[in-house]
Amino acid sequence: MLACLFSQNGHAQNPKVYITEKIGEHYAYVNVTKTYERVAEKGYKSIDLFQKLGNSFFADMNMEKAAKWYGELFTLTYDLDAVYYNQYAKALFAIGDSEKANYILEKLKLKSKTTNTK
Structure with missing residues (x-):
């Protein structure tokens, strides 16, 4: 899922929050900046x-x-x-x-x- 975050452009109004996948009738949202920061802090x-x-x-x-x-x-x-x-x-x-x-x-x-x- 992280690979998708790094390569896709979001279409949400807030450029830091992207729709990542549909779960049933709902969408899961991710704060991309926080995700990027966690990835960087793990050494990437x-x-x-x-x-x-x-x-x-x-x-x-x-x-x-x-x-x-x-x-x-x-x-x-x-x-x-x-x-x-x-x-x-x-x-x-x-x-x-x-x-x-x-x-x-x-x-x-x-x-x-x-x-x-x-």
């Missing part, structure tokens, strides 16, 4: 998983958890769109980690210079 690591967790908590303004999951994302790769650098930096600033936020923004500047010179 992927770029996609950490992007989804970071984005979800960032959208909910839970900057502490957003910073945690974006931090995990950046341990896997720096080859990311600028939006992830910016959101990670904003989350870090929000929780008072200005030094790390500035470091991430410097990484983005270097990445932008490298990309523009190619």
Whole structure:
């Protein structure tokens, strides 16, 4: 069932809650963010998983958890769109980690210079 959660797009109004299967005349609903978080806490690591967790908590303004999951994302790769650098930096600033936020923004500047010179 988890494989389905990672690969399917939900059609419910709340993007964090998907209809997962029909049980009789009722549907079972799952809070996908909580499911992703449990999976990650059990040791599963992927770029996609950490992007989804970071984005979800960032959208909910839970900057502490957003910073945690974006931090995990950046341990896997720096080859990311600028939006992830910016959101990670904003989350870090929000929780008072200005030094790390500035470091991430410097990484983005270097990445932008490298990309523009190619």
